[in-house]
Amino acid sequence: MSIPTLDASGKVVVVTGGSKGLGRAMALGFAEAGADVVVASRKLEPCEAVAREIRAMGRRALAVSCHVGDWEQCAALVDATVAEFGRIDVLVNNAGIAPVPPSLVDVTADLFDKTIAVNLKGPLRLTALAAQHMRAGGSIINISSKASLHPTPFTVVYAAAKAGLNALTKAAANEFGPRGIRVNAIVCGTFHTDSLHASIPTEELQAQMASNVGLGRIATADEIVGTALYLASNASSYLTGELITLDGG
Ligand SMILES: NC(=O)c1ccc[n+]([C@@H]2O[C@H](COP(=O)([O-])OP(=O)(O)OC[C@H]3O[C@@H](n4cnc5c(N)ncnc54)[C@H](OP(=O)(O)O)[C@@H]3O)[C@@H](O)[C@H]2O)c1
Numbered sequence: 001m002s003i004p005t006l007d008a009s010g011k012v013v014v015v016t017g018g019s020k021g022l023g024r025a026m027a028l029g030f031a032e033a034g035a036d037v038v039v040a041s042r043k044l045e046p047c048e049a050v051a052r053e054i055r056a057m058g059r060r061a062l063a064v065s066c067h068v069g070d071w072e073q074c075a076a077l078v079d080a081t082v083a084e085f086g087r088i089d090v091l092v093n094n095a096g097i098a099p100v101p102p103s104l105v106d107v108t109a110d111l112f113d114k115t116i117a118v119n120l121k122g123p124l125r126l127t128a129l130a131a132q133h134m135r136a137g138g139s140i141i142n143i144s145s146k147a148s149l150h151p152t153p154f155t156v157v158y159a160a161a162k163a164g165l166n167a168l169t170k171a172a173a174n175e176f177g178p179r180g181i182r183v184n185a186i187v188c189g190t191f192h193t194d195s196l197h198a199s200i201p202t203e204e205l206q207a208q209m210a211s212n213v214g215l216g217r218i219a220t221a222d223e224i225v226g227t228a229l230y231l232a233s234n235a236s237s238y239l240t241g242e243l244i245t246l247d248g249g
Pocket residue numbers: 016017018019020021022023040041042043044046066067068069094095096097098118143144145146188189190191192193194195196
C-alpha cells in the first residue's frame with residue numbers, strides 16, 4: 001500500500017472567489033502542491049494578479065471574470081476552463097458574501113436574492129456543470145460557515161444560504177458518488193480576511209471573538225489550505241457528503 005499524499009500535481013483546480021482571502025490562499029496552496037489553477041471572481045485584475053503568482057511558481061493559471069450568481073457566467077467559466085485545460089479535477093465553491101441586515105424585518109428582497117445567489121445558486125449550477133467534465137477521483141469542495149449550524153438574527157439569510165450549501169453538498173455527493181466524484185464542505189469558523197475585518201473591524205471585537213475559540217485565536221487565511229488539499233487528494237478517497245468543521249475548537 002502506498003501512503004496517500006496531498007500532492008496535487010497534474011490536477012486542474014477551479015477556485016471561485018480566488019482573488020483574495022481564503023480563495024487566494026487555496027489557489028496558491030493548490031499551485032504549490034503542483035496543480036494548474038483557474039482563478040475566478042467578478043473583478044478580473046485581482047484574479048490576474050493571483051494567476052501571475054501561480055505562473056511564477058511554474059504552474060499554469062487562467063484568470064476568469066465570473067459573477068457566480070449568473071448561471072450564464074458560470075457556464076462561461078466552465079467552458080473557459082475546459083477550453084484551456086480539457087477537464088476539471090477539483091472545483092472549490094468558495095465565493096461568498098455575508099451582508100448583515102440590522103434585523104429580520106430589515107432584510108430586503110435585494111439582499112436576500114444577492115446572498116442566496118452568490119452562496120447557493122452559483123455553487124449549485126457550477127457543481128452541476130463542472131461534474132460533467134470530471135473523471136472518477138474528481139472532488140468538489142464547498143466553503144460553508146459555522147453560521148449555517150448556529151444562525152443568529154443578524155446572519156439569518158447568510159446562514160440559510162450556507163445551510164442550503166450544506167444540503168447541496170450531501171445531495172451532490174449522493175448523485176455523483178457512483179461516478180467516483182466526491183463532494184464535501186469545509187464549515188469555517190473565523191478567519192482573518194477582508195470580509196471578517198469589514199464585519200468585525202476592531203481588535204477589541206476580534207479579541208472577544210478569539211476568546212470563544214478553543215485555540216484562543218482567529219485563523220490565518222492559509223490555515224484552510226491543508227483541509228482543502230486533503231479533500232482534493234486520495235488521502236480522503238472514502239470521504240464524501242461530509243461537513244468538516246474547521247473552527248479552532
Ligand atoms: N473569513 C471568514 O471568517 C469566513 C467564515 C466562514 C465562512 N467563510 C466563507 O469563506 C468564503 C471566502 O470568504 P473570505 O472571507 O475569503 O471572503 P473575501 O475576503 O471577502 O473574498 C471573497 C471573494 O469572493 C469573490 N466574490 C464575491 N462576490 C462574488 C460573486 N458574486 N461572484 C464571484 N466571486 C465573488 C471576491 O472577489 P470579487 O469582489 O472580485 O468578486 C473575493 O475573491 C466565503 O464563502 C465565506 O462565506 C469565511
